[in-house]
Amino acid sequence: MAEYLVELYVAQGDHTAARHHAVSAERAGTQLAREGRAVRYVRSIFVPEDETCFLLYEADSADLVAEAVVRAGLRPEHVSAAATSVAGAQESPDGTTRGTHMTSTTTSSTPDLTALRDKQQKIWSSGDYNKIAALTVPVSEHLVDHVGVGPGDRVLDVATGTGHVALAAARRSAEVAGIDYVPALLAVARRRAAAEDLAVELTEADAEHLPYDDAAFDVVLSAIGVMFAADHDAAARELVRVTRPGGRIGVASWTPEGFVGGMLRAVGAHVSPPPGAQPATRWGTEEVVAGLFGEEVADVRSVTATVTQRFAHPEAFADLFLTYYGPTFAAAGRLDDEGRAALRADLVALAESHDRGEGACGLVCDWEYRIVTATRR
Numbered sequence: 001m002a003e004y005l006v007e008l009y010v011a012q013g014d015h016t017a018a019r020h021h022a023v024s025a026e027r028a029g030t031q032l033a034r035e036g037r038a039v040r041y042v043r044s045i046f047v048p049e050d051e052t053c054f055l056l057y058e059a060d061s062a063d064l065v066a067e068a069v070v071r072a073g074l075r076p077e078h079v080s081a082a083a084t085s086v087a088g089a090q091e092s093p094d095g096t097t098r099g100t101h102m103t104s105t106t107t108s109s110t111p112d113l114t115a116l117r118d119k120q121q122k123i124w125s126s127g128d129y130n131k132i133a134a135l136t137v138p139v140s141e142h143l144v145d146h147v148g149v150g151p152g153d154r155v156l157d158v159a160t161g162t163g164h165v166a167l168a169a170a171r172r173s174a175e176v177a178g179i180d181y182v183p184a185l186l187a188v189a190r191r192r193a194a195a196e197d198l199a200v201e202l203t204e205a206d207a208e209h210l211p212y213d214d215a216a217f218d219v220v221l222s223a224i225g226v227m228f229a230a231d232h233d234a235a236a237r238e239l240v241r242v243t244r245p246g247g248r249i250g251v252a253s254w255t256p257e258g259f260v261g262g263m264l265r266a267v268g269a270h271v272s273p274p275p276g277a278q279p280a281t282r283w284g285t286e287e288v289v290a291g292l293f294g295e296e297v298a299d300v301r302s303v304t305a306t307v308t309q310r311f312a313h314p315e316a317f318a319d320l321f322l323t324y325y326g327p328t329f330a331a332a333g334r335l336d337d338e339g340r341a342a343l344r345a346d347l348v349a350l351a352e353s354h355d356r357g358e359g360a361c362g363l364v365c366d367w368e369y370r371i372v373t374a375t376r377r
């Protein structure tokens with residue numbers, strides 16, 4: 001049997017949840033083994049710094065592991081074939097193993113980040129993100145105000161999509177450039193800029209290879225954009241590289257513990273993310289972003305906020321996202337009718353669990369995001 005690694009989000013310090021996941025994972029593995037299935041739970045490793053609990057299974061296939069995890073009622077970020085080493089791994093009194101840092105996770109094939117990037121580009125080109133984009137206008141406005149953009153600032157909006165941040169910065173009389181790797185979304189951004197007679201330079205480009213000189217911008221921003229890059233380290237390096245010394249970087253990301261974090265986990269529970277894909281919501285944690293930016297930035301801070309969303313009812317939310325939002329649309333396309341119905345049911349349940357309960361107003365829920373800011377040294 002091969003070894004498989006399951007990654008679960010667990011909030012920093014939540015040892016009770018990590019223990020609970022380990023117990024459920026073991027119970028599900030034992031049940032399946034009793035049914036004659038070739039799967040065995042080995043152990044769990046909690047890495048609080050990464051907000052991740054790793055479950056190690058032996059099994060004949062990744063599908064069997066996914067089945068065990070679903071049976072355990074868990075929502076994994078990934079299931080991958082793996083040989084893993086955890087620095088500082090120690091048995092805790094509660095039976096879980098605690099690691100200080102994931103030092104080497106070698107999947108059976110090294111993640112091909114170029115292939116992953118191409119796959120994710122296709123995902124964001126699928127559905128029709130423009131039908132969803134309006135939901136996050138307040139996040140972009142908040143980001144631009146929070147970082148403080150003024151007349152004459154040279155501003156870059158990375159993964160601009162339909163241009164929310166770029167347009168908000170241009171309205172504040174900044175000199176603005178925006179990049180994204182989905183041409184159809186840039187076309188919408190160009191139409192919006194033209195409609196408002198705003199000068200914004202919009203370029204098709206990859207966040208991991210920005211087509212700008214070092215230190216080209218005073219302010220570099222990304223609203224729930226760069227978090228979806230395939231190679232987090234490369235994207236973070238690029239944000240830092242193109243910011244001038246003393247310039248500011250601001251990134252708004254969905255939090256792992258908020259509504260969209262829950263939605264992405266629900267998707268991952270039905271369709272395993274591609275090998276090597278890192279959870280996008282890592283960017284919603286200040287410590288992770290500080291680590292990604294490294295020593296070339298100072299004064300890393302964060303604020304947490306919510307954006308309120310309204311839908312006629314939970315099913316309307318689920319159907320909108322299954323039809324237009326790339327990640328959910330693409331996942332639904334890989335499922336059969338039964339699988340799609342199960343994913344839809346999970347999205348409806350997620351929405352219901354976040355409903356403020358305002359009755360006649362329909363579904364009203366708050367989606368949490370975190371803005372992390374830093375100054376380039």
Ligand SMILES: C[S@@+](CC[C@H](N)C(=O)[O-])C[C@H]1O[C@@H](n2cnc3c(N)ncnc32)[C@H](O)[C@@H]1O
Nearest residue numbers: 124159160161180181182206207223225228229
């Ligand atoms: C959730 S949308 C957000 C778009 C926009 N920032 C907004 O606030 O509406 C995510 C965007 O990230 C873009 N994106 C993800 N990875 C990218 C990459 N490596 N390079 C360029 N764009 C990327 C997608 O094409 C998509 O437009």
